[in-house]
Amino acid sequence: MDSLVAHYTANKKRRSQDAYSHGGEAGCRPDRAIITYCAKIREAWKDVSIIIGGIEASLRRYAHYDYWSDTVRRSVLLDSKADILVYGMGEKPILEIAQRLAAGEGLRGIRGACWRTGKAGDVPAEAALLPSFEDVSARTEEGKAAFARSYLIQEQNACPVTGGVLAERSGSQFVVHERPAEPLTTAEFDQVMELPYARRWHPRYDAPASNGKRGIPALQEVLFSLVSVRGCFGSCAFCAIAFHQGRRIQARSHKSLIREATALTKHPDFKGYIHDVGGPTANFRLPPCEKQERAGCCAGQDCLGATPCPSLTVDHRDYIALLRKLRVIPGVKKVFVRSGIRFDYVMLDKDPAFLRELCEYHVSGQLKVAPEQVSDRVLALMRKSSHTVYDAFAAAYAKTNRVLGKKQYLVPYYIASLPGAGLREAAEAALYLKETGFVPDQVQDFYPTPGSLATCMYYTGLDPHTGKAVYAARGERERRLQRALLQFNKPENAALVREALTKAGLPADLLK
Numbered sequence: 001m002d003s004l005v006a007h008y009t010a011n012k013k014r015r016s017q018d019a020y021s022h023g024g025e026a027g028c029r030p031d032r033a034i035i036t037y038c039a040k041i042r043e044a045w046k047d048v049s050i051i052i053g054g055i056e057a058s059l060r061r062y063a064h065y066d067y068w069s070d071t072v073r074r075s076v077l078l079d080s081k082a083d084i085l086v087y088g089m090g091e092k093p094i095l096e097i098a099q100r101l102a103a104g105e106g107l108r109g110i111r112g113a114c115w116r117t118g119k120a121g122d123v124p125a126e127a128a129l130l131p132s133f134e135d136v137s138a139r140t141e142e143g144k145a146a147f148a149r150s151y152l153i154q155e156q157n158a159c160p161v162t163g164g165v166l167a168e169r170s171g172s173q174f175v176v177h178e179r180p181a182e183p184l185t186t187a188e189f190d191q192v193m194e195l196p197y198a199r200r201w202h203p204r205y206d207a208p209a210s211n212g213k214r215g216i217p218a219l220q221e222v223l224f225s226l227v228s229v230r231g232c233f234g235s236c237a238f239c240a241i242a243f244h245q246g247r248r249i250q251a252r253s254h255k256s257l258i259r260e261a262t263a264l265t266k267h268p269d270f271k272g273y274i275h276d277v278g279g280p281t282a283n284f285r286l287p288p289c290e291k292q293e294r295a296g297c298c299a300g301q302d303c304l305g306a307t308p309c310p311s312l313t314v315d316h317r318d319y320i321a322l323l324r325k326l327r328v329i330p331g332v333k334k335v336f337v338r339s340g341i342r343f344d345y346v347m348l349d350k351d352p353a354f355l356r357e358l359c360e361y362h363v364s365g366q367l368k369v370a371p372e373q374v375s376d377r378v379l380a381l382m383r384k385s386s387h388t389v390y391d392a393f394a395a396a397y398a399k400t401n402r403v404l405g406k407k408q409y410l411v412p413y414y415i416a417s418l419p420g421a422g423l424r425e426a427a428e429a430a431l432y433l434k435e436t437g438f439v440p441d442q443v444q445d446f447y448p449t450p451g452s453l454a455t456c457m458y459y460t461g462l463d464p465h466t467g468k469a470v471y472a473a474r475g476e477r478e479r480r481l482q483r484a485l486l487q488f489n490k491p492e493n494a495a496l497v498r499e500a501l502t503k504a505g506l507p508a509d510l511l512k
């Protein structure tokens, strides 16, 4: 996780806990951890090659909008002074880096990596030049347009088949961004996931932290979960998965997952429950179409955005077959699916078998899904399907559970202050929630983290795909008002709700 996301909420308040740290204590890492750690390494060892990677490096590899400082920062490769930055999942580039270092060779030209140079002549001739850091960081209309243009070029080059080499100048330096690494084959993915992992935190965390708690809390969530896929062709504007794992689906084999599940049953703490079989999107186990496998991702076309691509293949049979095999393994009592389910993909499936089996075997009382917003205009901007698809799914879910004789709930997640959403759209969502009788306990605020399309919209006020202006709620007050509307029934929100409705030009008692 990015150190700033770990430390601060979407409203820039310091978090009191960090699930990835000893005892869940906050503040064990520095902010902008990569930069600090690289400086410390350089202090101790002057001549080593420093390789950075992981989500913080990956999503900050280009000049990026940094919400916490409200500035555009240059590539973290320059700020950290590391030698090379590995982006994406990293297994292939890290092997190549190790081989090259062992052979005493240079580190340029490795797919899935970025390197830096102070000489313009080093930049490969085939590299497309992005707008410079100076261009994209200017807080002018032109600067914001350049940022949006740069984002679009990055997006169009994020596919391992169709993406090219890019270069970004920053002062006298250049960051050269090599083509994305090839996705892992199923055999390679199986091999990576079946390495002999310890499945426990480092023994040093057995001792109590200063808050008296032991271990790393985040491990509990994943200890008995199976990673079955990587990548997502979903294209949600507020998600940066395509910039990290890519739009191509990489799936593990059934055999490998069965081996891992069988091994889990021998774990001393295993109680018979596999908590998840998924990845970024649990029910995407197959490529979106045959063409993507052969010719790569389509630029300017979403597989499953506001409108599904006519070539999208919808098929849950492989996932159903996998879940069936896992739930009959001796020692396994239940197999749950906790990773996100794309309900619009479920609704496109003519065969109701997946929804039926999901409800019958894989939901533990409530299924969390993410319609995110109610306004179709905002959903389209966020590249999500119409809210009517969510309504249809909710009805199908309720009916399926009724037929099965199960009392299971659907818990929808909504995000306040998404780009495109003003107080009117938040009020529209509140009215919908009032009518359906469900008011969420928790509402997420849009978090403009590096690398997403929505963050580009938030910063520039532009949709890079159309060049059209996009409204974004930026001030703390409006964000509070939008959140209060989505939780209009909380007594402590009453004054905020009245203020929000009045500001939206609506009757102050609309939600009474």
Ligand code: SF4
Pocket: 232, 233, 234, 235, 236, 239, 240, 241, 242, 280, 281, 340, 342
């Ligand atoms: S479906 Fe989930 S993982 Fe995929 S792009 Fe949308 S939010 Fe991201």
Ligand code: SF4
Pocket: 233, 288, 289, 290, 291, 292, 296, 297, 298, 301, 302, 303, 304, 309, 310, 311, 312, 313
């Ligand atoms: S043809 Fe459609 S489904 Fe296939 S990769 Fe392109 S956008 Fe996705």
